[in-house]
Amino acid sequence: MSGVADVVNHLLNFPENIEKFISTPRTHDLSENENENENKGASSIPVDILDTPKEYIFYLDVPGLSKSDIQVTVEDENTLVIKSGGKRKREDGEEEGCKYIRMERRAPRKSIRKFRLPENVNVSAITAKCENGVLTVVVEKRPPPAKPKKVEVPVA
Numbered sequence: 001m002s003g004v005a006d007v008v009n010h011l012l013n014f015p016e017n018i019e020k021f022i023s024t025p026r027t028h029d030l031s032e033n034e035n036e037n038e039n040k041g042a043s044s045i046p047v048d049i050l051d052t053p054k055e056y057i058f059y060l061d062v063p064g065l066s067k068s069d070i071q072v073t074v075e076d077e078n079t080l081v082i083k084s085g086g087k088r089k090r091e092d093g094e095e096e097g098c099k100y101i102r103m104e105r106r107a108p109r110k111s112i113r114k115f116r117l118p119e120n121v122n123v124s125a126i127t128a129k130c131e132n133g134v135l136t137v138v139v140e141k142r143p144p145p146a147k148p149k150k151v152e153v154p155v156a
Contacts, residue, residue: 045082045111056121056139058082060113063133072128072137080115080126080139120144 050057062070062084071083117123117139125140 045084045113047113049115053141055141056117058115058135058137058139060135060137061133062111062130062135065130065133067130070128070130070135072126072135074117074123074126075114077123078117078119078121080117080137082113082135082137084111 046061048059050059058080060082065084069085071081073081073083075081120142122140122142126137128135128137130136
């Protein structure tokens with residue numbers, strides 16, 4: 001019976017980093033562009049993507065970073081790139097006679113995310129703001145093309 005107990009115990013004890021083995025879901029036409037060589041050593045920024053009738057809204061967690069630490073660009077006309085330098089300032093406490101006795105908070109690592117945008121977006125109308133550790137990037141959609149009118153011409 002110990003063989004069954006070992007199997008059940010193994011199945012219930014997932015490794016803490018199991019997320020690495022689960023493929024990330026794709027969101028409509030917004031697929032993540034993964035280039036392993038370019039992103040080597042950079043961590044991934046968690047993101048939620050909301051598809052509304054007029055725009056795509058990206059919500060990214062960037063705790064401890066200011067807006068000057070974050071870059072939002074568009075490459076190759078349809079790739080949204082979000083980078084952070086991974087620097088965070090420690091609180092001033094290094095005055096004369098003062099020193100940290102414990103430092104457990106990790107400084108953020110260099111991070112990058114790339115998303116291939118669909119053809120229906122207006123890349124010149126992208127806005128971004130960073131408030132309370134959340135970066136919000138709004139990508140405006142273009143209006144759908146007008147449907148062709150059907151005009152009947154009478155035959156004489």
